[in-house]
Amino acid sequence: MPGHTPGKKVVILGGGFGGVAAARAARSLIPVEHSVTLIDRSRVTRLCGMNPMLIVGERDVRKTGRSLGQLANRGIEFVESEISSIDTAGRSVQTAAGAYEYDYLVVGLGATYDWGAVPGSDLAYSFYDLETSRRLRRRLSRFRRGRLVISVAAPPYKCPPAPFETAMMIHWYFRKQGIRKDAEIIVTIPEPAPLAVAGPAASARLRDDLERRGIELRTGAGVISVRPDAMEAVYSDGSSLAADVIVTVPVHRVPRVVAESGLTNGKPWTPVNANTLETAASDVFAVGDVNVVPFGEGRAIPKAGVFAAGQGESVAATIASRILDTAPPPAYDGSGECFLAYSTTQSAMVGGTFLTPAGPQVGLRPPSMSGMRSKERFEKDWRRFRI
Ligand SMILES: Cc1cc2nc3c(=O)[nH]c(=O)nc-3n(C[C@H](O)[C@H](O)[C@H](O)COP(=O)(O)OP(=O)(O)OC[C@H]3O[C@@H](n4cnc5c(N)ncnc54)[C@H](O)[C@@H]3O)c2cc1C
Incomplete structure (x- = not known):
C-alpha cells in the first residue's frame, strides 16, 4: 500500500451511537497493526430511543442496554474509565485509568443534561x-x-x-x-x-x-x-x-471535558468541517450530539443516534484513508431517519438527507406497521452491535 505507516493509534471517546459506529467501521477498514481503542465511563450503555415505550410499560428495562465489553470480540480495545482531559497539542487523553496517546481521535462524548x-x-x-x-x-x-x-x-x-x-x-x-x-x-x-x-x-x-x-x-x-x-x-x-x-x-450542554479541551472554541457545541467532521485540531474529529453540523441558514443537523452513527462511519473512512494513504471518502451527506411511534403497532419516520447541493431532502413519512417493524429491527440490531 502506498505510503502506508504501521502502528497508528485510533482512540475513540464515548461508546454511544457515534463512538461505537466509528470503532466498528475503523476496525473493519484498518489493518490490525493499527489499534482501535474506545473509552467510556460506563460499560453498559442504554438505548434512549426505547424510553417513550418504556414509560408506558411496553419495553423491558433489562433489554435497553448493551455491554461495550463485547467490542473486544471485534478487535476493539474497550477501556472503562472517566475521561478527565483532552490535550490536542500533546495528542493525548487523560483518564482515571491513565493517559492514552493518539494519532487520530474521535470525540463522541454526547450531550449532558x-x-x-x-x-x-x-x-x-x-x-x-x-x-x-x-x-x-x-x-x-x-x-x-x-x-x-x-x-x-x-x-x-x-x-x-x-x-x-x-x-x-x-x-x-x-x-x-x-x-x-x-x-x-x-x-x-x-x-x-x-x-x-x-x-x-x-x-x-x-x-x-x-x-x-x-x-x-x-x-x-x-x-x-x-x-x-x-x-x-x-x-x-x-x-x-x-x-x-x-x-x-x-x-442540553456539551460535556465539560470537551469545553475545557478548547475544541468548542467557546461555542455551545463543537464546530466541525461539515464534509469531514474534523474539528479545528487536525486529526481530531467530533461525531454525534457533541458537535454542530450546520446546514442552510442558522440550522443544524438534529441530535439523534442515526446521525451520530452515520458520522462515526464517515469519520472512520476518512481516518482509514489517511492511514492507508488512499483517496478520501465521499463527503458526509447528513442522512438518517428517526422513528416517531404513534402506538405499539404504528411508527412514522422522520428524516432524509440534510446535506445535498439542492438543500435538505427531508420529511415525515406517515405512521405504518412497516415503520414499527423497522423500529423493532433497529432496536434488535442495536443490541447486537449491528448499529
Ligand atoms: C427519549 C429519547 C428518544 C430518542 N429516540 C431516538 C431515535 O428514535 N432515534 C435516534 O436516532 N436517536 C434517538 N435519540 C437520540 C440518541 O439517543 C442520541 O442522539 C445518541 O445517543 C447520540 O449518540 P452519541 O454517540 O453522540 O452520544 P451518547 O449516545 O450520548 O454517547 C456518549 C457516551 O460518552 C460517554 N461519556 C461522556 N462523557 C464522558 C467522560 N467524561 N468520560 C467517559 N465517558 C464519557 C457516555 O457515558 C456515553 O456512553 C433519543 C434520545 C432520547 C433521550
Whole structure:
C-alpha cells in the first residue's frame, strides 16, 4: 500500500451511537497493526430511543442496554474509565485509568443534561435517561385522571420527535387504560412549530395528528421553571400551566471535558468541517450530539443516534484513508431517519438527507406497521452491535 505507516493509534471517546459506529467501521477498514481503542465511563450503555415505550410499560428495562465489553470480540480495545482531559497539542487523553496517546481521535462524548437550568425540574418527571423514565413509568401506572404536560426547555435537544412520540404513546396508553376522557395531554415547545427541522409539511402533518388525538400543542413556550410542589410549570412567554404531572425535556450542554479541551472554541457545541467532521485540531474529529453540523441558514443537523452513527462511519473512512494513504471518502451527506411511534403497532419516520447541493431532502413519512417493524429491527440490531 502506498505510503502506508504501521502502528497508528485510533482512540475513540464515548461508546454511544457515534463512538461505537466509528470503532466498528475503523476496525473493519484498518489493518490490525493499527489499534482501535474506545473509552467510556460506563460499560453498559442504554438505548434512549426505547424510553417513550418504556414509560408506558411496553419495553423491558433489562433489554435497553448493551455491554461495550463485547467490542473486544471485534478487535476493539474497550477501556472503562472517566475521561478527565483532552490535550490536542500533546495528542493525548487523560483518564482515571491513565493517559492514552493518539494519532487520530474521535470525540463522541454526547450531550449532558443541565437540570439546574430549569429550577424545580429535578422534582418533576422526564424520560431523557433510564432513571427518570423508570420514575415516570411508576407515576403513569398510578395515573387515573388530570392534566399531564410535556414541556421542552430549549433547543437543541436529542431526537426532536421524542416529545411528540412520548405524547402519542401516553395518549395510546391512557386509551388502553380507559382513562383518556379523564386526562388532558399538553405538549409545550420553545420552537414556533413542531419538527420544523423536517420542513413545513412535516410540521403541519404532525400538528394535525396531535390535534386529531386531542393532544394540545403550545409553541413558543420553553419551560423555564417548575414550582417547588411540581404542580405548576412556568414558560418563557410569561404563561404558566398547573398540572398533575409535569414532564420536562432538559437543557442540553456539551460535556465539560470537551469545553475545557478548547475544541468548542467557546461555542455551545463543537464546530466541525461539515464534509469531514474534523474539528479545528487536525486529526481530531467530533461525531454525534457533541458537535454542530450546520446546514442552510442558522440550522443544524438534529441530535439523534442515526446521525451520530452515520458520522462515526464517515469519520472512520476518512481516518482509514489517511492511514492507508488512499483517496478520501465521499463527503458526509447528513442522512438518517428517526422513528416517531404513534402506538405499539404504528411508527412514522422522520428524516432524509440534510446535506445535498439542492438543500435538505427531508420529511415525515406517515405512521405504518412497516415503520414499527423497522423500529423493532433497529432496536434488535442495536443490541447486537449491528448499529
Ligand atoms: C427519549 C429519547 C428518544 C430518542 N429516540 C431516538 C431515535 O428514535 N432515534 C435516534 O436516532 N436517536 C434517538 N435519540 C437520540 C440518541 O439517543 C442520541 O442522539 C445518541 O445517543 C447520540 O449518540 P452519541 O454517540 O453522540 O452520544 P451518547 O449516545 O450520548 O454517547 C456518549 C457516551 O460518552 C460517554 N461519556 C461522556 N462523557 C464522558 C467522560 N467524561 N468520560 C467517559 N465517558 C464519557 C457516555 O457515558 C456515553 O456512553 C433519543 C434520545 C432520547 C433521550
